[in-house]
Amino acid sequence: MTVESTAARKPRRSSGTKRAAGASTRKTAAAAQSAAEPQLVQLLTPEGDRVETADNAEFLPYVEDITAEDLRGLYRDMVLTRRFDSEATSLQRQGELGLWASLLGQEAAQIGSGRALRDDDYVFPTYREHGVAWCRGVDPTNLLGMFRGVNHGGWDPNSNNFHLYTIVIGSQTLHATGYAMGVAKDGADSAVIAYFGDGASSQGDVNEAFTFSAVYNAPVVFFCQNNQWAISEPTERQMRVPLYQRAAGFGFPGVRVDGNDVLACLAVTRWALERARRGEGPTLVEAFTYRMGAHTTSDDPTRYRRDEERAAWEAKDPIERLKAHLLASGDADEAFFAELEQESEKLGKRVREAVRSMPDPDTMAIFENVYADGHALVDEERAEFAAYLASFEEGH
Amino acid sequence: MTVESTAARKPRRSSGTKRAAGASTRKTAAAAQSAAEPQLVQLLTPEGDRVETADNAEFLPYVEDITAEDLRGLYRDMVLTRRFDSEATSLQRQGELGLWASLLGQEAAQIGSGRALRDDDYVFPTYREHGVAWCRGVDPTNLLGMFRGVNHGGWDPNSNNFHLYTIVIGSQTLHATGYAMGVAKDGADSAVIAYFGDGASSQGDVNEAFTFSAVYNAPVVFFCQNNQWAISEPTERQMRVPLYQRAAGFGFPGVRVDGNDVLACLAVTRWALERARRGEGPTLVEAFTYRMGAHTTSDDPTRYRRDEERAAWEAKDPIERLKAHLLASGDADEAFFAELEQESEKLGKRVREAVRSMPDPDTMAIFENVYADGHALVDEERAEFAAYLASFEEGH
Amino acid sequence: MAAEKMSIAKALNESLRKALETDPKVLIMGEDVGKLGGVFRITDGLQKDFGEDRVIDTPLAESGIVGTAIGLALRGYRPVVEIQFDGFVFPAYDQIVTQLAKMHARALGKVKMPVVVRIPYGGAIGAVEHHSESPEALFAHVAGLKVVSPSTASDAYWMLQQAIQSDDPVIFFEPKRRYWDKGEVDVEAIPDALHTSRVAKAGTDITLAAYGPMVKVCLEAAAAAAEEGKSVEVVDLRSMSPVDFDGLQRSVEKTRRLVVVHEAPVFLGVGSEIAARITERCFYHLEAPVLRVGGYHAPYPPARLEEEYLPGLDRVLDAVDRSLAY
């Protein structure tokens, strides 16, 4: 049969159509894919129980080596990331930051995928990957510069193989693809991971990244955090069928993973990275998760979504889930949690202090780093501006 | 199983990779789609025999009504289109046209799909849809204006519901989607068809059109003529798996049809248009065909493709195939062919004469139709230019 | 209904509402324009009152938004597209420049492109990268587009009405830092033509020309200069394509001095064309070269530097002094 079709959801009526959207009267050539709700790769239930099924068997070997200590480490990463994140939200409310994009609820997706990486792998984040940055060893206070308005990023991407935050939706997926093409040219066995959102999947750039990576067989993992919302728009405004299915149409595998299950995210990302390392090309991972907070501190989600939705997702909290598992399995004791609580407070304090003492940039920085090799116009304007500033000092 | 994968072709090695591209050592989560060569919907073999199989059963009802007269009509359309096309190629060689983009070899794809349309449907072509234009009743000489350099198109898109030729690859797929959104808003049951090439499938715009049409369930048919080449690049530079498979990932059906089989193209396009009319949204049709000639008259295909390839496709010629069928079935007699030959020559002559007598545009046309409501700067420049031209006349 | 005091944001919202009421072919499209009412609430309440059919949340893809708007216009609709921030118009730049701007000419006038692209633009709101830019020159250079920017609530209301009624594509730049500034709007007035300039304050010694957010700065500069005994005329250009050179010329022939002010970088900004053309038109009248005050040839800086980067009162007055010193 030559027809590809997905009946996973009913055709959505155009917002404007007046015609009956009734089902086809004839047998359509639909086939292949099942109409059932797509399954998630899940290794840990919301209650904290380990799952081993035929469905996730493919991925289990990727976390066979995970020890109790590793689990505590993942838990610690998530807790500290959340603590950092909430501190940043407070700092924004206190006027220390101009804006903050919270990752609340997405800790498992970010820590699971971030901890799957090797040092020589390279990360292309959006503006929300604070947890991934944490895994890469980027000092969290470094992330705050752009939100405070003292720089546009400004950390050295190469010191932690963690690229700058990218705000123009989707662009970084092409950078990641190009970088991965370079990795392949170098004959290295590193991999590249590109983060993006459910909203971003609509951008031309992201789909071009799919094409380029497929054609050049680039060692890149496309990691989409489907957090159900792009600001005020639910995923139905971006896609008609689950995103992970898009990969097949570009010629590489796509998988949907429980984005609130840190173990599953770790396993699936490792699996995808291994494919890349082995020269099998790109993979799309869709981490099904939820943006628990507002889009950013400027946003007001009460205008567009219901409390019940959030409440339902709270029951799937990534941190509570692992905590339940650690407690039930005895892999962590009360002392661990108490110590972590302290560490957490210390982190909060450190971040708060670092932000408050973060100096404003020098005015003349406007003219710095516009070009690597200099530019006559910039030189001219810099000199004029300096003279202009000096004219005030003379005046006083 | 949650993994979508396509093993239809082996992963292509990045042109640069030094790593072993050896197959996975572990069982990958590949599934669903078959590794076999994708089948074509075909109703007429290259030898002109009718095919009825389980594979094409879905589409047979769409040509049940086709009479011998209809078949002769399709044949006539293809012959006249080819004649027009070859005349244009000659006219370019003679310096009457600056450029020509030949449709040689793609007659069945264009006539089959073009004849599937209703008058109230709307067409968004590329620059090569001379056969579709023919079906829409656009006077062929109208198409030559832009290739002669007297205009950029310039026919009234609304008189034949045939939009202007679009050169920027892929853009028109979004226009078609928007137009189709409008059709749905109007509650009309017309459909829209957007033509594009295999190369175009890589453009972000085309993939955004897939997303918008899926999300709004727009009544649009994406009709890709996969003619195997985008100028000098084979389809492997654009995609890793057959294009029709991409549709499923966006949530609508995709089908590959024998693009050199006019009957199959007619059936499949009708099927897709009917889906649109019934409010079932977009469809992707991949017409598998071949660009027999150069990309345009400026191109030299000997630099990048082998003669044998062309020869192999010649055996599948769309016109010969239908001729064989007409002869074998007795649906057409020698008189028909002889008459058509004459009509064909007449068309060539008419086109030749029309082009040769096509007037150059008036110089002041530079300033016309820049804006619908006028613009002070254009008025100023028009006046200055007129004065400048007048200054020469005074001089003499 | 008499004149009413309202913010520029409210005036834009009222203008869109009016357009939706008046013409069933008008559509609003963009990211988050529906329930949210847009990140600046310019479309607040419109989806609720006019339905999802006319106020359309789009996928996150600017090329797709403008590309489908073109298709809708071809079908007879009049789409008003919102680009969320200045820095995010570029994915749509190809559709705007190669399709939207050219379609009317390409069709020898046989189709029209009544599409409005609304872009909140400019800085001074303390935002992160890509949220504070002034890319108007990149549109004004392109034939087939019209480019305007209001500076008052009344102009916001009326110019948007006129842009929507225009059969040409209009890039409508909204001075986002002024969204909450209030002014009188008389919805029964007879507005000025869309592409004329307006003398915002009369004066005799020097002309300041500006548009959008910088008009207010120029008016403040004029007030400050008045205290020093200098009579400054402020011309609100309102339209960057076409520019009302006749109006501006009248002012400059009177004052013999001109300073153009915009947030956009000076180099190849709209001021460069104004300087070049006014110099040509007023060569024998000008006592000083046309001076320009604007952004620098550098990416828009981080928020903590924007006050220094943006033209403010002092830099405008400095240019006034430099011009008068000739």
Place this chain on the structure above:
Amino acid sequence: MAAEKMSIAKALNESLRKALETDPKVLIMGEDVGKLGGVFRITDGLQKDFGEDRVIDTPLAESGIVGTAIGLALRGYRPVVEIQFDGFVFPAYDQIVTQLAKMHARALGKVKMPVVVRIPYGGAIGAVEHHSESPEALFAHVAGLKVVSPSTASDAYWMLQQAIQSDDPVIFFEPKRRYWDKGEVDVEAIPDALHTSRVAKAGTDITLAAYGPMVKVCLEAAAAAAEEGKSVEVVDLRSMSPVDFDGLQRSVEKTRRLVVVHEAPVFLGVGSEIAARITERCFYHLEAPVLRVGGYHAPYPPARLEEEYLPGLDRVLDAVDRSLAY
């Protein structure tokens, strides 16, 4: 090796070959640059000699081409990207403006963007729509980019070498109608710096400033004017960002008159900035306003009208006369 006579196309090809030989990090990317050697054959033979690994046929997606080139640059490569024609650069405009131009500044200098975007540009080749445009101003306005255009075979060779060696992104506009013009290329010479102007012909009465395809027209105009006893200086600007204002100022202070010529539309074309800035710099020297000769505010016309649309000898001489008449 002594100087050799070759076409601009050949000089570009030799320059790319040299770059591929010298630096293993240099890559060529674009549509049809491989076996075909590009639609203008500028990359002819390079894939054959350097392999598919270094001379890369890309998918048909300009944003993807530039976006992946940025990623390759981040990995340490030096991609030289070919855009097939001027009118097809716009799908890549977002990546160029928001990413390529800003990455170095965004990273506070910690990453470099040695990417060259080659664009065959300009008209007079009898082509269909989108194949004859001159969009250089749309790049020169953008901080972070450098923009250059050679007018001779020697400059084609050397400027491309220098652009590839530059650690900044360079938009390299190639005057396609001059591809087959020949000139001396000395591959052992010490070239001028990339962003300096060059006096192509010395003169005393008036300066003509141009770049790329219009330099030849200006030289012809100068020759024609000489017959009428007018001494015209022709300055080949070579770089549109930065513009060598010091060099041009020297010329204008001598001749006291300036006409800027480019194919691009006059309105907000590079000439507007030159007129504005040179007027500022040379206010007391100029005997006439800076005049501009260029394209009109209209889409590039169909080929049969391009001769009238494009600045030619007569229009340049007309402007010279108008300037001298002041």
